[in-house]
Amino acid sequence: MKTKASAPPGCEACPVHLAGNLLKRGVDMEDWDFVVALAGNPNTGKSTVFNALTGLRQHTGNWPGKTVARAEGGFGYRDVRYKLIDLPGTYSLLSTSMDEEIARDFLLFGRPDVTVVVVDANRLERNLNLALQVMEITDRVVICLNLMDEARRHGLKVDDRRLARDLGVPVVPTSARYGEGLNELVGAIEEVATGKFVCKPYRIEYLSGALKTAVKQLAAEVEERFPGLPNSRWVALRLLDGDARMRNVVQSGELGELARHVDIVGEPA
Amino acid sequence: MTSAAEAQLLATATAMRWEFGGNLHEQLVEAIYADAARIAERAVTRPDQEPRFDLDRTIDRVVTSRILGFPIMLLALAVVLWLTVIGSNIPSAFLFDLLIDTIYPLLKQIAANAGLAWWIEGILIDGVYLATAWVVSVMLPPMAIFFPLFTLLEDFGYLPRVAFNLDRAFKVAGAHGKQSLSMAMGFGCNAAGVISTAIIDSPREKLIAIITNNFALCNGRWPTQIVLATIFVGALVPSYLAGAAVALVVMGTAVLGVLLTLLVSWALSRSVLKGEVSTFSLELPPYRPPRILQTLYTSVIDRTLKVLWRALIFAAPAGAVIWLISNLTIGGTPIAVHTIDFLNPFGLLLGLNGVILLAYIVAIPANEIVIPTILMLTVLVTGITGVGEGAGVMFELNSEAATGAILRAGGWTLLTAISTMIFVLIHNPCSTTIFTTYKVTGSKRWTTVTALLPLFMGFAVTFGVAQIWRLVEGW
Numbered sequence: 001m002k003t004k005a006s007a008p009p010g011c012e013a014c015p016v017h018l019a020g021n022l023l024k025r026g027v028d029m030e031d032w033d034f035v036v037a038l039a040g041n042p043n044t045g046k047s048t049v050f051n052a053l054t055g056l057r058q059h060t061g062n063w064p065g066k067t068v069a070r071a072e073g074g075f076g077y078r079d080v081r082y083k084l085i086d087l088p089g090t091y092s093l094l095s096t097s098m099d100e101e102i103a104r105d106f107l108l109f110g111r112p113d114v115t116v117v118v119v120d121a122n123r124l125e126r127n128l129n130l131a132l133q134v135m136e137i138t139d140r141v142v143i144c145l146n147l148m149d150e151a152r153r154h155g156l157k158v159d160d161r162r163l164a165r166d167l168g169v170p171v172v173p174t175s176a177r178y179g180e181g182l183n184e185l186v187g188a189i190e191e192v193a194t195g196k197f198v199c200k201p202y203r204i205e206y207l208s209g210a211l212k213t214a215v216k217q218l219a220a221e222v223e224e225r226f227p228g229l230p231n232s233r234w235v236a237l238r239l240l241d242g243d244a245r246m247r248n249v250v251q252s253g254e255l256g257e258l259a260r261h262v263d264i265v266g267e268p269a
Numbered sequence: 270m271t272s273a274a275e276a277q278l279l280a281t282a283t284a285m286r287w288e289f290g291g292n293l294h295e296q297l298v299e300a301i302y303a304d305a306a307r308i309a310e311r312a313v314t315r316p317d318q319e320p321r322f323d324l325d326r327t328i329d330r331v332v333t334s335r336i337l338g339f340p341i342m343l344l345a346l347a348v349v350l351w352l353t354v355i356g357s358n359i360p361s362a363f364l365f366d367l368l369i370d371t372i373y374p375l376l377k378q379i380a381a382n383a384g385l386a387w388w389i390e391g392i393l394i395d396g397v398y399l400a401t402a403w404v405v406s407v408m409l410p411p412m413a414i415f416f417p418l419f420t421l422l423e424d425f426g427y428l429p430r431v432a433f434n435l436d437r438a439f440k441v442a443g444a445h446g447k448q449s450l451s452m453a454m455g456f457g458c459n460a461a462g463v464i465s466t467a468i469i470d471s472p473r474e475k476l477i478a479i480i481t482n483n484f485a486l487c488n489g490r491w492p493t494q495i496v497l498a499t500i501f502v503g504a505l506v507p508s509y510l511a512g513a514a515v516a517l518v519v520m521g522t523a524v525l526g527v528l529l530t531l532l533v534s535w536a537l538s539r540s541v542l543k544g545e546v547s548t549f550s551l552e553l554p555p556y557r558p559p560r561i562l563q564t565l566y567t568s569v570i571d572r573t574l575k576v577l578w579r580a581l582i583f584a585a586p587a588g589a590v591i592w593l594i595s596n597l598t599i600g601g602t603p604i605a606v607h608t609i610d611f612l613n614p615f616g617l618l619l620g621l622n623g624v625i626l627l628a629y630i631v632a633i634p635a636n637e638i639v640i641p642t643i644l645m646l647t648v649l650v651t652g653i654t655g656v657g658e659g660a661g662v663m664f665e666l667n668s669e670a671a672t673g674a675i676l677r678a679g680g681w682t683l684l685t686a687i688s689t690m691i692f693v694l695i696h697n698p699c700s701t702t703i704f705t706t707y708k709v710t711g712s713k714r715w716t717t718v719t720a721l722l723p724l725f726m727g728f729a730v731t732f733g734v735a736q737i738w739r740l741v742e743g744w
Contacts, residue, residue, distance in 0.1 A: 042552065124313055125306050126305070128305035155315075159313075202304075204300055210288075218281065218285060225275070241293060247279055
């Protein structure tokens, strides 16, 4: 795979240049400053966003399940270097299929600095399911409201500002296929990565009061045993749900390691 | 942090789980859905009335219809093939002119002037160069047409519909519906098809998909089928029908491959790989207007050049081997002739001959060079003079008629052509696919099965066809 030359030398520094200060670094991922993960439902255009940012030409195709393992690439923006990881598309993070496990393990153990959830503007309800689950695992989320061109074609109006307010994270409308909105996306990634924007992600409200209490109680216990764990509520939730993989992670001490801020990247099988 | 504390935590969680009983998971999923629905509801404004005419749904109703679904699939494949067959003639002839008629004599000239030893010149120019030049001139044009067309269909969103149509067939065969997607990838390249089986979770169904992927006619074998069909089938019909007839016959071979995929999947899932069929949901994505230029770029860079590069890497040493076995002699006879004589009785039993079998052995790394190898070896054995360039020199004849003449002189009949076409479809996968299979499965046993099962099936089918043919012929 080759890096696409984005502009003649000199242009990259010019603020008028369309790509802002986007520098497509292809497979050059040396010395990154921030790690960015791309999550999302299958066939929402994650790989297209990935290609647009890195200048790589990972094969994209109009069918779900195309990205089977992680793909990695790099890009730079205003002298900050990012490593971008394209996760396999999943509908949720709750079950145990291989691709869901790869995605979840990376979010949990890879500790990305920013997670971009690519959602299909045409199927917002179903896509938000995953976004809400991701926001349980990590605070630093940017929603990429993709396929806006199709939404327009179908006469849908999506209020991105309302969505951003409800979700408590930046929401950027894009049409990645046509390069629309990508500058704004990179800007949002930067703001979240550098802490300029502090996310206050919406947390799932559980219907039954008993369940709510139980999660709170168990989360407190998790917190007590693993101080510093950023997603104790999610871990508690998974344990309550009897998630075998999560039980293993607790038992093997992997979670303890995580709490001690050691990077363990779940490798795909 | 002691492991006791961790065990304590797990025990607490288990105890709490008991209090909630079995529907905790449902409660949780419902809660998430309800939240998502509420937030989405607030953000999205739908058009006042549903559009009276939904184009996507209308197309889907036609292309996934029980009656029209399969005919449309076959038609799409036939059109793609037909465009490939008629479209690649001209660039093929041009590349052949350039690489073999112009550059090849030039290289010979340079070698002669430089005073290279005859065997170095032989290996490098008559072996390596000619083999790679042949692969470029014959492989590149069909690939450069076939891949972009295929990618356009993919970008448009047709592939999931194909999977949808084939899903029932695969289910009946005891295999996973997603196997239709890995099979579709296999039509481009079996190694890529084997890699794409990663979308199948169940190990049992993944193995079935890997073992049967070889029955999807790969890009290395399309040109061979096309050339054989052109020579022997194209000659049977009037010339204005030849393109269509060839496309039909090649499509028939590809369909036979799909049927074999289903049949072998069925047999495997009833015997060594027994188990439940897992379900999956396949989302039919919206149709999107294909981006023509981008598709061209991606398919040329990602598919065409990659596959071509691989072919070249394998063709180069194979060219050297062909030259060597044709020029090294034992007791005054080239090694190739010894081997052919040895393989001939077995080959004839299968409706093939020793030349074809030897060509297959030489071409294990790259199926693409089977036909030139066969031609070269045929000339060597029959001692035809006046064609080709001499012992061990791979060549391609400008007209298909001349190629046919050589093959007929080498004892080829319609049966030989049919048997060869069947054998091209059903034989061991190429070395890259075998290696990929080993990497994906990590099992020597299943890799061996993947390699040998189709080979023995190929022997069985060609043997059967040859016996019946000869019986009917009154031989």
